[in-house]
Amino acid sequence: MGDTITAAATPATGWFGSLTKKQKHTFWASFGGFGIDALDVQLYSFVMPTLISLWAMSRAEAGMIATVALLVSAAGGWVGGILADRYGRVLTLQITIAWFTFFTCLSGFTNSSEQLMIVRALQGLGFGAEWAIGAALMSEIVPAKHRGKALGFVQSSWAVGWGAAALIFALTFYLLPETIAWRVLFFVAIIPALFVFYIRKHVEEPEVFTKHVGASQQKASLLEIFSGRILYTTIFTALLATGVQGGFYAIATWLPTYLKTVRGLSVLNTSGYLAVIIVAAFFGYIVGAYLTDAIGRRLTFALFAIGAIITVVLYTFIPISDAWMLVLGFPIGFCYAGTFAGLGSYFAELYPARVRGAGMGFSYNFGRAIGALFPALVGYLSQQIALETAIGIFTTGSYALVLLAVLALPETKGQELRVD
Numbered sequence: 001m002g003d004t005i006t007a008a009a010t011p012a013t014g015w016f017g018s019l020t021k022k023q024k025h026t027f028w029a030s031f032g033g034f035g036i037d038a039l040d041v042q043l044y045s046f047v048m049p050t051l052i053s054l055w056a057m058s059r060a061e062a063g064m065i066a067t068v069a070l071l072v073s074a075a076g077g078w079v080g081g082i083l084a085d086r087y088g089r090v091l092t093l094q095i096t097i098a099w100f101t102f103f104t105c106l107s108g109f110t111n112s113s114e115q116l117m118i119v120r121a122l123q124g125l126g127f128g129a130e131w132a133i134g135a136a137l138m139s140e141i142v143p144a145k146h147r148g149k150a151l152g153f154v155q156s157s158w159a160v161g162w163g164a165a166a167l168i169f170a171l172t173f174y175l176l177p178e179t180i181a182w183r184v185l186f187f188v189a190i191i192p193a194l195f196v197f198y199i200r201k202h203v204e205e206p207e208v209f210t211k212h213v214g215a216s217q218q219k220a221s222l223l224e225i226f227s228g229r230i231l232y233t234t235i236f237t238a239l240l241a242t243g244v245q246g247g248f249y250a251i252a253t254w255l256p257t258y259l260k261t262v263r264g265l266s267v268l269n270t271s272g273y274l275a276v277i278i279v280a281a282f283f284g285y286i287v288g289a290y291l292t293d294a295i296g297r298r299l300t301f302a303l304f305a306i307g308a309i310i311t312v313v314l315y316t317f318i319p320i321s322d323a324w325m326l327v328l329g330f331p332i333g334f335c336y337a338g339t340f341a342g343l344g345s346y347f348a349e350l351y352p353a354r355v356r357g358a359g360m361g362f363s364y365n366f367g368r369a370i371g372a373l374f375p376a377l378v379g380y381l382s383q384q385i386a387l388e389t390a391i392g393i394f395t396t397g398s399y400a401l402v403l404l405a406v407l408a409l410p411e412t413k414g415q416e417l418r419v420d
Helices: 021-054 059-087 089-107 113-139 144-175 178-202 207-214 228-262 267-294 297-317 322-341 343-350 353-381 387-408
Strands: none
Touching: 021 059, 021 089, 021 113, 021 144, 021 178, 021 228, 059 089, 059 113, 059 228, 059 353, 089 113, 089 178, 113 144, 113 343, 113 353, 144 178, 144 267, 144 322, 144 343, 228 297, 228 322, 228 343, 228 353, 228 387, 267 297, 267 322, 297 322, 297 343, 297 387, 343 353, 353 387
C-alpha cells in the first residue's frame, strides 16, 4: 500500500518518521503550499498603515480591500475543490500556488486603492483554493489515529508563512523608504512560486483518490454538497469555519495598524509584538494538532475558543500597559491557532471522497468570505468607537460561533475517511 503509513509510530513525532519517502514529499507539499498562502495573504496587513498614509485611504477603504480578496476566495475555494475532485489534487494545487503568487507580485505595480482591490480579488481566487486541496491531499495519506497531528502540523505552516512575512516586512522597511518598500514586499512574493516545480516532480495522487474518485465514471455534481444529508454537514462546517476565521481576520488584519497608530509603536517594535503572537501561534497549532487526536476534535475546538475569548477580552477591552500587551500576545496567538489546528482533519472526515475537495473548499472559504466582512466592519466601526474595542467585539463574537457549531457536529476522532 503505497499511500498508507506503517503501523509503528511513537507518541511524539514518530508518526512523521514512519512516513514513506513519497508521503513525506506530500507532507512538505501541503505544508509549503499553505505557508506560501499565509505569506502572500499577510503581506497586505503589513503594508496597510503605509498605504493608508500614501494613498490617503480611510481605515474602512483599507479594510474593504482585505475583505474583497477574502470574499472572492470563497468562490476560489469552492471551484478549486471541485476541480481537485475532478482532475486531481496535485495538478490543481500547482495551479493555485502559481496563480496567487503571480497576483501578489502584481500588487506591487498598483498605484491606487481601486487597482489594488482588483488585483487582490484575483489573488483571492488562488489562495482560496489552496488550503482545501492541500488538506485533502494530506488527509488521504495518513491513518485515522494520526490524521489530526498530520493536518495540524500542516496548519502550523500558516505561522511559518506569517513569520516570514513579518521578517521580510521588518527588513524591507528598515532598509528602504516606505514609498518603495511596500512594492518590494509584494515583488518578493513571486519567489515561492518556484515551489510548484517541487510538487510537480515529487508528489503523486493519493491511492484513496485514484481508487474511489479518479477511476469512477460517476462524478459528483456541483451542488451535491448542498443536498441530502451532506447539506447539514455543509451548513455547520461553514459556520465553524466562519467562527474560526472571523476571529483570526478581525485581529490579524488590524493588529499591525493598532500597534502602530494607536499604541504608537515603531516598525521594529511592532514586529517584536507580532513575533510573540506568531511564535505562540506556531505552538498553538502543534498543541492543537496533538489534542485533536488525544481528546477529540470537538473538545479541542471548544477549549481553544473559550481561551481565545478570555484573552481577547483582556487584550482589547481592559486598559493594560505595553508590557502586559506583550505578555498577553502569547495566549492570543496560541488560542486562535489552536482553533485552526483541527479544521483539516475534521472536515476531511465529515465529507465523502467524491466531494471532499468541494466540501472542504466551500466550507473553509465560506468562513473566509463571511469572516472577511469583519476587517471591513472593524474599519467602519472604528470610526465610531475605539479601534481596539471594534476588534474585540468581532473577535469574541466569532469564537462564540465556534462553540455553537461544535455542539451541532458529530465527533470523528479515530474514524476512517468516508468513501461513500
